[in-house]
Amino acid sequence: MNYGYIILQKLINMVNSPKYIAIPVKTGYIKPGESYNIIIERAKDLLEDGDFLVISETPISISQGMIVDEAEFEPTILSSILADVWSKYIWGYILGPIFRIKRRTIENLRKLPHEARTHKKVILDYYGLKHALKPASEAGVDLSNVPGTFVSLLPDKPGMVALDIARKIFKDPGRDVTVMIIDTDASYEFAGRKFTSLPIAVDGIKCDLGVWGYILGRFGKIIGPTPLGISKSHNINETLKIAQTAEDYHKKNEMDIETVYDMKNMFDGDITGVTIEMLNSVEHTPAVIVRMC
Template sequence: MTNNGLENIKYKEIDGYYVIPIETGYIKPNGSLNPIIEPATKLMRDGDYLVIAETPISVSQGRLVDEAKYKPGLKAKFLAVIWSKYIWGYILGPLLKIKKRTIKNLRKLPKETSAHKEVVLQLYGWKHALKPASEAGIDLSNAPGTSVSLLPENPEEVAKSLKKKINKDVTVMIIDTDATYMKNGHYFTGLPIAIDGIEANKGVIGYVKGQLSENMGSTPLGCSRKISVEEGLKIANIAEEYQKSLDTAMPTIHSVKSVLNVDGGVVTVEDLDSITHTPAVILRKK
């Protein structure tokens, strides 16, 4: 074969790799991951990477929480309004020079944020609830109704299990777009979990320290083999660069309704299933 076996296959070249998208419908709650694994098995060669976003893994595991069932207390209301909207939106955010998009979103936080903060408080505690956004890696953007998805349970074991199903000499990695930072050669993240070599579960302290450190990009949560942090970050960031180039990219709850053309109301499973999703990509060295 010529062109590294990519005849009649959709791909993009990024930083020395061919990036081959795995396109599916919406991976539904408690649904199978076969829509990802079956095409990956057919397309992958020994030495390839399969990089999967964390949310479809979480949704397939049924790790959804309906925030409408949580009644926010005074602590959650303080975190949503005073702390996140005003202190972070108008003081700490600009002071620490966080993303302008994040500051804009913080300043227009809806009242439903109080229930979200209650969820974070109950499930992860103050360390994560004090973070102004993306607390504990909870994803608001790819879940139906008033539900949110938590991080996957045991992503390393999931990656190893999926690698066995593919039954080739490949590497399977599960990633999150939340950042890994580096300071004085030390890697860390606010997320509750990450691959070995990245200090995890730093919460708001990691987020604040991260603004004063080097942002290394997306975080590898779990991998099917022992991998260096540098290799993991490189592969995760190439996959993320491809994802950001898609018209269907939905990094925030605000972009979801725009992409799905939903004007108000809640997003349904049918809405999410109305577009083509790219929950995973294959990376092949050029």
């Protein structure tokens, strides 16, 4: 085997790989039922032809009113077993270490509060058992960036939403851009196949695998956040690179509230007491413009 040739080829690929820059789109808190057009208004003066406007799924879900108050649900025997036995003990103490999931995730599973029983009930009702069996981040349902005991479900028809936003931008300010809606939940690759545990994803990523996708992902590699919808099709590898660039920006931005733990740290207390006014008191970055340079 010619290792020198292989190394040279990798160097050539690195040089020829496109480079991207990320430009944040800042807004206030997008409230339930409030139009997502505010993202367009804040982005349009920054956009250029050929850009990607990558939008986080939670503000779209909240805008659509895709939120649920978990305080209105009563846990069942099944949801209690899934929270107290399956997630907290079997995954927290046995399967988690075996599958080498993140140490922080294991610690959080071992400290699951009683409210997790109700959360599992919501997942069972909206997405079914295979998603409720996932120990954490079930079905991409988000506990962050929502007030009180609410959670946000996945957005409704994210591909259509992405197309609607792209058309509005093409009309005013007349920019031809690609709009993508992403979820921070991972996509994986194993044996040349791309997949995610999430119920929905763009073409090229097999979806709706629930806990089975999560387990199979332990044997594959994480290839980045999951694109849920896109306004026009692109090569799936390029799509994933664009999504990862946007995600990298969010991870570097200390003010972003990406997880429920970020929200707890920001507001220093019980997240069930977080109000819309508190959420509106901090700057939000619902979208990132990704540009090839």
